[in-house]
Amino acid sequence: MTRTVAVIQARTGSNRLPGKVLEPIEGATSLLAYQCRRLRHIPGIDELVIATTENPDDDALVALGEAEGLRVFRGSEHDVLSRFLTVADATLATTLVRITSDSPFRDPAVIEACVAAHRAHGAEYTRPADGHLPKGLRAEVVETAVLRQIADDPATTDRDREHVTLRIRENREAYRIHTVTFPENLHRPEIDLSVDTPADLASARAVLAELNARNWPVDTVHICRLMDEKRGPNASLESLAS
Incomplete structure (x- = not known):
């Protein structure tokens, strides 16, 4: 059985804008709540969850997730890879979609396209082609089995664990990678829609x-x-x- 789970990785800690995911973007709706509502129902996604840290400061994110009707999982602040595998174990996910919480305009249609292409091509890792789409609107789809292999590999570094898919992106020849193309009018890599300041x-x-x-x-x-x-x-x- 295949099961695809989208994971919003979120924490309140930020060097330049602490608590940014709880800041309002529209009325009283926070960045994270806005994103949860946009991504709740995407064809091809079986469940949307939040993965946050065990830091007490992130208790507010647990409360937000519960208020939005989403399951929330907690784990290491810096070993984000282990957080994703905790989600996979609890949700029985065979495929994970990685979503960062600082990009409120993440596009459900882009995620749907990447998930469909990932399945159609039997890929281990899928993302939009380089140079396609603004930053903050892209999507990453990865097989849980690949993340487990990376986590169990003694050569995996702390940097790999923090950035989850970095090992795949820096060793493309070692994995079945598929890239999804988008129309030329969307080739806007110079636009950055993530919120950091x-x-x-x-x-x-x-x-x-x-x-x-x-x-x-x-x-x-x-x-x-x-x-x-x-x-x-x-x-x-x-x-x-x-």
Whole structure:
């Protein structure tokens, strides 16, 4: 039996913007709650969960997940790989989708496409092709068995454990990797939609407000279109809040 589980990895610790995932992006809705609601029902995904740390500061994330009706799993703050395997054990996931909590505009359609391609090609690891899509709108799909092999390998470093799929990305010849292509108008790697600073947060709020004002869907196509119309082909997320 195959089972695909999407995992939002989240913690409140951040050097430049502590607690950013609990900051509001629209009304009283936090970045993390907004993301949970967007990604709750994606074709091909059997369950959406949150993986956070055992740090008491992250108790708030457990409460948020429970309020959103999601299961929350806790583990090591720095060994994120072990957190993902804890999720896999508890949910019986054979395939995992890795989602970072600092990208509120993660696109369900992109995730759906990557999961479908992953299955169709019998891949061990799938992601959008390099240079396709803005940063913060991409998706990673990986087989649980591969993560277990990495975790059990004595050569695996702390850096590998922190970044979960780094070992795969830096040793592509060792794995069955598939890359998903997207239309040319979405080839916008210079756009960064992740939230890492107060300026990023202000920009994300501005993007969402502008999309809502136009009654546009919050998706990759319309975000790229908004960037082009507002600031031209070299637009950045930060420029929309200026």
